[in-house]
Amino acid sequence: MSQPRNVRGQVVPDAPRAGEARSVPDATVARLATYLGVLTLLAERAITTVSSEELATGAGVNSAMLRKDLSYLGSYGIRGVGYDVGILTRQISRTLGLTVHRSVALVGVGNLGQALAGYAGFASRGFRIAALLDAAPELVGTTVQGFTVRDVAELDRVVAEEGITIAVLAVPGKVAQEVCDRLVAAGVTSILNFAPVVVSVPEHVDVRKVDLAAELQILSFHENRKAAAALTKAANS
Amino acid sequence: MSQPRNVRGQVVPDAPRAGEARSVPDATVARLATYLGVLTLLAERAITTVSSEELATGAGVNSAMLRKDLSYLGSYGIRGVGYDVGILTRQISRTLGLTVHRSVALVGVGNLGQALAGYAGFASRGFRIAALLDAAPELVGTTVQGFTVRDVAELDRVVAEEGITIAVLAVPGKVAQEVCDRLVAAGVTSILNFAPVVVSVPEHVDVRKVDLAAELQILSFHENRKAAAALTKAANS
DNA sequence: TTATGTGAAGGATTTCACAGCG
DNA sequence: CGCTGTGAAATCCTTCACATAA
Known part of the structure; x- marks a missing residue:
């Protein structure tokens, strides 16, 4: 990500204001x-304290990395004990900006769009599907997963009325860039892109891409590597 | 730990230590x-040659990185011209192991599972949904997206019969680890995990996790950062 | 001349290892 | 004593800059 810059293009040094995370x-x-996510599961089981080792295992990383990660938020652990689940949950939520209510637009109500609309994880983590x-x-006017589908022609108005800043893009690749441009023009500044193309956006807009086919291809690479390793092993024995 | 290479760009088999030859x-x-993906789009438009600059732009990276990436596969470009779309497509496909036919099992036919079953990108990129x-x-016995849903109790037999090595896990978090264990026991060595939990697997199994809620939370962080930057800017003016 | 391929430099991230606090 | 927090080291990744080949 690019550093913040002032009007003259100089890099603004990180403001070390009190209480602010580095x-x-x-x-x-x-x-x-x-x-x-792991902390939420722990809280559901009424566990109030967790060590870096336990939390790291649950998250699939090693404990040194977890402690280093948490150190960027400040010092919220108790030496010799571990972390308080509630306190840590709040600190991470605050850092991720989850204390602010965020409305999300979902564009494209095909197979994937419908599944995403019904995905419980969005609501439970504080994101409201606003449109x-x-x-x-x-499709327009029908009800999907409890939401009424609106015409994409109303995009500008809906984004403005609902105060939407985040959009999920689940449209076909051919129209992804066009829809993306309209979202940006309407004021959206973060996009989660499920279309199998790279969309280009202005500097101030963040995009994250989820490419399902690419994920399988990466696994395929590792399958290939394992198969090759097995052959080499067999040849050497 | 960069590998020595000969003139043809092939990795020279160096150390006798049989670690991971990655x-x-x-x-x-x-x-x-x-x-x-970009090359496929170019081919559809009957474009036969592409420069590192063009291909990089299409993929959203800079050209130096693209050239460095491709250099790991060997030397398939033409200096002063660019890359042949067909040749490069084949080389990348070969590297990713896509020339080998791969059968995939999809476990969990809820909202997301059904959407994934209908995702055209899988088939078009050479992955066959085998079960x-x-x-x-x-659900068992019904037809979803043209596939008959089978009982998860048959998992072992299906994996063996179809020669499945890759599985897509789209089950609820609570049963993800259990289903994962059964997949591994049946012989699956790569898992694409859509469940919102980290599953643990033996050394020889690869897992990739797609966490939709996490993606939104990452965007939320950046929204927060941008909002804070805007405030700082306003205060400084 | 043009655009690739690649050492070397520069950053970013991860791991190590241990000081220091509770 | 146990476990966090963190400099320093190690590793991994990206960018630079230019020799090199078509």
Whole structure:
């Protein structure tokens, strides 16, 4: 991510204001979300304290990395004991900006869009689906997972009315860039892109891409590697 | 730990130590899948040659990184010209192990599972969905997206009969570890995990996790950062 | 001349290992 | 004593810059 710059293009030094977290690396941010999930499970089981070792195991990382990650938020552990589940949950939530209510628009109500609309994880983690949008006349007006599908022509108005800043893009690749441009023009500043194309956006907009086919291809690579290793092993014996 | 290479770009088999002979970095593998997607689009438009600059732009990376990535596969470009779309497509496909036919099992036929079953990207990229499995009696035997849902009790037999090595896990978090264990026991060595929990697997099994809620939380963090930057900017003016 | 391929430099991330607090 | 928090080391990844080949 690019550093903040002032009008003259100079890099603004990190403002070390009291109570503010230092700049958090991208890799850490991605893992904080995972830690939050594990903490939620612990809380459901009425566990109030957890060590870095236990939390790290639950999140699939090693304990040194977890402690380093948490150190970016400040010092919220108790030496010789561990972390308080409630306190840590709150600190991570605050860092991720989850204390602010966020409305999300879901554009594209095909197979994937419908599944995403019904995904319980969104609501339970504090995201409100404020609108389902699609271009197909036969879908507009119907109810999907309890939401009424609205015409994508209303995109601008819906984004403004609902104060939407985050959009989930689940449209076909061919129209992804066009829809993306309209979202940005309407004021959306974060996009979760499920379309199998790279969309280009202005500097101030963040995009994260989820490419299902790519994930399988990466696994395929490792399958290949394992098969090759097995052959080598067999040849050497 | 960069590998020595000969003139043809092949990795020279060096140390006798039979550790992991990984010549292509993980970060590169992830991007190769993206490059492949862009190349496919170019081929559809009957474009036969592409420069590193153009291909990089299409994939959303800079050209130096693209060239470095491709250099791990060997030297398949033409200096002063660029890359042949067909040749490069084949080389990347070969590296990702996509020339081998791979059968995939999809476990969990809920909202998300059904959407994934209908996802065209899987088939078009060479992955065959060989089985849909679920535990719900009311689903078993029904047809979803053209596939007959089979009972998860048959998991072992199905995996063996179809020669399945990759599984997509789209079950609730509470049963994810249990189903995962059964998949591994049946012989699956790669898992794409959509359940919102971290599953633990033996050394020889690869897991990739897709966490939809986490993706939104990461975007939320950046929304927060942008909001804070806007406030700072306003205060400084 | 043009655009690739790649050492080397520069950053970012992860791991190590241990000081220091509770 | 046990476990966190963190400099320092190690590793991994990206960018730079230019020799090199078509």
